[in-house]
Amino acid sequence: MNTVEKMVVASPLRRGPQIWYETPLLLRLGGRLDPGAHALEIGCGTGRGIELILNRFGAARVDGIDVDPDSLARARRRWHGNSRVAIVQGSATDLRTAVDAADASYDAVFDFAIVHHIPDWRACLAEVGRVLRPGGRFYFSEMTARALARPTLALLFDHPTEDRFDARDFLAELPRHGLDVIGSKSLLGDYFFGVAQRREHTDPTPPTHDRDPH
Ligand SMILES: C[S@@+](CC[C@H](N)C(=O)[O-])C[C@H]1O[C@@H](n2cnc3c(N)ncnc32)[C@H](O)[C@@H]1O
Numbered sequence: 001m002n003t004v005e006k007m008v009v010a011s012p013l014r015r016g017p018q019i020w021y022e023t024p025l026l027l028r029l030g031g032r033l034d035p036g037a038h039a040l041e042i043g044c045g046t047g048r049g050i051e052l053i054l055n056r057f058g059a060a061r062v063d064g065i066d067v068d069p070d071s072l073a074r075a076r077r078r079w080h081g082n083s084r085v086a087i088v089q090g091s092a093t094d095l096r097t098a099v100d101a102a103d104a105s106y107d108a109v110f111d112f113a114i115v116h117h118i119p120d121w122r123a124c125l126a127e128v129g130r131v132l133r134p135g136g137r138f139y140f141s142e143m144t145a146r147a148l149a150r151p152t153l154a155l156l157f158d159h160p161t162e163d164r165f166d167a168r169d170f171l172a173e174l175p176r177h178g179l180d181v182i183g184s185k186s187l188l189g190d191y192f193f194g195v196a197q198r199r200e201h202t203d204p205t206p207p208t209h210d211r212d213p214h
Contacts, residue, residue, distance in 0.1 A: 001068060001071075001117065001157075001158065002157060002158040004156045004157065005156070005157045005158065006070070006071070009045055009046075010046060015048060018048070018049065018052070018112060018141075019052065022112070022141045022193060023052050023056050023057075025185060025193050026057075026139045026141065026193060026195060027056065027057065028183075029139075029182070029183035029184070029185070029193070029194060029195045030137050030139055030182065030183065030195030032056075032057055032058040033057050033058045033059050033107060033108050033137075034107065035058070035060070036060045037058065037059045037060055037061075037107040037108055038059070038060065038061045038062075038063075038105075038106055038107050038108075039053050039057070039059040039061070039062045039063070039106060039107060039108040039109070039110060040062070040063045040064075040065065040095075040099070040101070040106045040108070040109045040110070040131065041053060041062060041063070041064045041065070041109075041110040041112065042065055042092035042109065042110070042111055042114055042115075042124070042128070043065070043066055043092060043111065043112070043113070043114025043115075043117065044064030044065060044066050044071075044075055044087065045066055045068070045071045045075065046071050046074040046075050046078065047064055047074065047075030047076075047078045047079055047085075047087065048078075049064075049110065049112045050062045050064050050075075050078075050079065050085055053108075053110055054084065054085075057108070057110075057139075059107075059108065060084065061084045061085070061086075062084065062085050062086075063085075063086045063087075063088065063099050063106075064079075064085065064086070064087045064088070065087075065088050065089070065090050065091075065092060065095070065098050065099055066087075066089065067089065067090070067091055069089065072087060072089050075087045086099075091118075092114065092115075092118065092124045092127060092128075093118060093120055093123040093124050093127060094127070095127045095130075095131050101127075101130075101131045102131075103130055103131065104130075104131070104132065104133040104134065104136075104198075105131055105133070106131050106132055106133065106136060107132075107133060107136050107137075108132075108136055108137050108138070108139065109128045109131065109132055109136070109137075109138045109139070110139045110140075111128075111138070111139070111140040111141065111142065112141050113141055113142065113143060115140070115142055115170075116142055116143045116144075116148060116159060116160075116164065116165070117159060117160070118160070119160045119162070119163070121163075121165060121170075121173075122173055125170075125173055125174060125176075125177050125179070126177050128177065128179065129174075129177030129178045129179050129198065130177075132178075132179070132198035133198060134198050134199065134200040134201070135197060135198060135200065136197070136198045137182075137195055137196070137197050137198070138174070138179055138195065138196045138197075138198070139194075139195050140170075140193065140194055140195070140196070141191070141192075141193045142165075142167075142170060142191065142192055142193070143190065143191055144164070144165065144166045144167060144189060144190055144191070144192065145164035145165060145166055146166065146189055146190055147189075147190035147191065148161070148164055149164075150190075166189075167184070167186050167192035170192070171184060171194065174196045178198055178199040179196035179197070179198060179199070180196055180197055180199055181194055181195070181196045182195050182196065182197050183195050
């Protein structure tokens with residue numbers, strides 16, 4: 001993430017939509033977490049999303065992971081001394097190394113606009129499927145290839161350009177990792193949001209998702 005994007009992410013331009021639009025929508029699509037839930041936020045940045053995961057989604061504990069040392073330093077300052085929160089450095093494509101995450105070890109995973117930053121985004125979704133317990137939920141809020149290609153975004157921000165996804169690609173990839181979509185919504189073809197549930201057992205023919213995200 002370059003300096004311009006860090007400034008935008010820390011500003012009300014990002015915080016406002018996350019608090020007033022994404023969170024209510026994701027709660028409507030996937031509901032609050034069960035009491036005692038242990039959640040993981042991939043790409044936690046400066047740790048603002050963790051507040052929402054604790055207070056609005058109802059997690060008991062949250063682990064936040066990110067690759068960016070500057071953002072992590074701010075997240076650590078924000079959550080210093082809070083025993084319900086752990087902040088770690090590492091990649092969401094290798095959660096075993098980063099947070100020592102065993103299979104089926106989380107009740108929920110949150111992606112607030114991070115997977116589009118990852119070149120091998122399928123590897124990241126595979127990790128999400130691996131670390132979620134059966135019945136656990138993946139809450140996601142993402143940007144499409146179309147949004148990333150818009151001239152202003154392409155000029156100001158620094159995103160991978162190869163092998164990007166739209167909502168259909170992303171939603172089609174989830175069942176390959178044991179994640180069945182229970183609700184999704186697309187916005188203007190540039191953004192999409194949704195919740196997927198970890199299948200109870202590995203089923204080679206997962207149910208098809210018949211809600212059209214477009
Ligand atoms: C657009 S910011 C979103 C930050 C925060 N989730 C929010 O909504 O404000 C994307 C974040 O993903 C992080 N990131 C990029 N690649 C990552 C990876 N492979 N593993 C973990 N975090 C990553 C970046 O450092 C950045 O903090």
